Amino acid sequence: MMAHFRSITQHRVTLSDGTEFDVAPGQTLLQAALAAGLDWPNGCRVGLCGSCRCRVTSGRVRALTDFSDVLDAQALAQGQVLACRCQLESAICVNSDQLLCGLAPDDVDIDATITRLERVTPLVLVLELTLDHPHPNGYSGGQYARLEVPGTVPPRCFSFANACRGDGRLRFFVRIFPGGRLGEWLTDADRVGHRIRVSRPLGRFVFRDSRRPALFFAGGTGIAPVLAMLEELASRPASEQPPVRIAFAARDQQHLFYRRYLEPVVDRWAIGTTINFVNVLSREPRPSGWKGLRGHFFEHLALLTAGFEQADTYLCGPPGLVDAMQFHLIKSGYAHARISADRFLPSFA
Numbered sequence: 001m002m003a004h005f006r007s008i009t010q011h012r013v014t015l016s017d018g019t020e021f022d023v024a025p026g027q028t029l030l031q032a033a034l035a036a037g038l039d040w041p042n043g044c045r046v047g048l049c050g051s052c053r054c055r056v057t058s059g060r061v062r063a064l065t066d067f068s069d070v071l072d073a074q075a076l077a078q079g080q081v082l083a084c085r086c087q088l089e090s091a092i093c094v095n096s097d098q099l100l101c102g103l104a105p106d107d108v109d110i111d112a113t114i115t116r117l118e119r120v121t122p123l124v125l126v127l128e129l130t131l132d133h134p135h136p137n138g139y140s141g142g143q144y145a146r147l148e149v150p151g152t153v154p155p156r157c158f159s160f161a162n163a164c165r166g167d168g169r170l171r172f173f174v175r176i177f178p179g180g181r182l183g184e185w186l187t188d189a190d191r192v193g194h195r196i197r198v199s200r201p202l203g204r205f206v207f208r209d210s211r212r213p214a215l216f217f218a219g220g221t222g223i224a225p226v227l228a229m230l231e232e233l234a235s236r237p238a239s240e241q242p243p244v245r246i247a248f249a250a251r252d253q254q255h256l257f258y259r260r261y262l263e264p265v266v267d268r269w270a271i272g273t274t275i276n277f278v279n280v281l282s283r284e285p286r287p288s289g290w291k292g293l294r295g296h297f298f299e300h301l302a303l304l305t306a307g308f309e310q311a312d313t314y315l316c317g318p319p320g321l322v323d324a325m326q327f328h329l330i331k332s333g334y335a336h337a338r339i340s341a342d343r344f345l346p347s348f349a
């Protein structure tokens, strides 16, 4: 089924209900299906959520990422693939029985107006939006949405940085990459008042159990889902606010932008319940006035986990940081099942 050479011709897809469409060279199966006007289910579009899965009954596809991160052995043996992460090497047939039915009622993108944009570090923008109408079922702290500027910037995933208040006001932290399509669009002109499109809430990286202590490890803009979860917990009764520690990785002191958003949350935490944060700076110049930790999380693991040995842990931000911390936490005795991870993978278009 899988092949490892690059196709230079377009190939036809035939669904079991008789629908046909073509996939151009370089296009993913999902991109072609959406371009053909099909309501193909999808979420992250980077191979994380599994919503675009389908069963290929004949023909060859090329996997752009390892499907086994999302699909179990049985699904792979049945010929399931992730449409957002595969290209075609031949004409294929796809079973459409479970495909084109059952889009969630809130599966429609919502337009929004940019209300605030602020560069809070050389690499990070705070982006605030107001949706034309709030997400019908709200969202949970830790989830993300796809942001898109139709015709200009293709969809990109960004985690909500504030808890849902039901008023359609959203905050995101946007890391700027050289050549980044969204980052450049947001910074090359005054975009306040401009329109942007927001998907439904996506993802399962949410707070697990408020009866258990929680230990967060976040790098850079990976602090966004942590803030949204904590803001949500801060509005719950004191008995539902667990002991919390947040470890934050940044380059240097000028990247500690998150404090002004976290401090109001800390002020609302139940009296007598621990909530503290620790910064670890990897490139703080020497000498400097910094008296905190330097280096990387794993170099200070015993200190950062002290008192939180029984905690649920949450890792979010750059994939390298998340993978390294997952490895070190498991090595130091944390059960895999108690570690939740949210990798900020690059987009593919």
Ligand SMILES: Cc1cc2nc3c(=O)[nH]c(=O)nc-3n(C[C@H](O)[C@H](O)[C@H](O)COP(=O)(O)OP(=O)(O)OC[C@H]3O[C@@H](n4cnc5c(N)ncnc54)[C@H](O)[C@@H]3O)c2cc1C
Residues within 6 Å of the ligand: 044, 046, 048, 144, 156, 157, 158, 159, 160, 172, 173, 174, 175, 176, 177, 178, 179, 180, 181, 182, 183, 184, 203, 221, 222, 224, 318, 343, 344, 345, 346, 347, 348, 349
């Ligand atoms: C579930 C999820 C949640 C996310 N939440 C956030 C968030 O809250 N804040 C945030 O800043 N980002 C987040 N990301 C990452 C973000 O979607 C990507 O970084 C996105 O590609 C940035 O779009 P852009 O148009 O600015 O840059 P692009 O045009 O996509 O990329 C420009 C260049 O930068 C490189 N690049 C882009 N993103 C990354 C990356 N993450 N790591 C390394 N290289 C990269 C690309 O390969 C390319 O060379 C999230 C990703 C996922 C999957």
Ligand code: FES
Residues within 6 Å of the ligand: 041, 042, 043, 044, 045, 046, 047, 048, 049, 050, 051, 052, 053, 082, 083, 084, 085
């Ligand atoms: S849309 Fe394909 S895995 Fe999420």
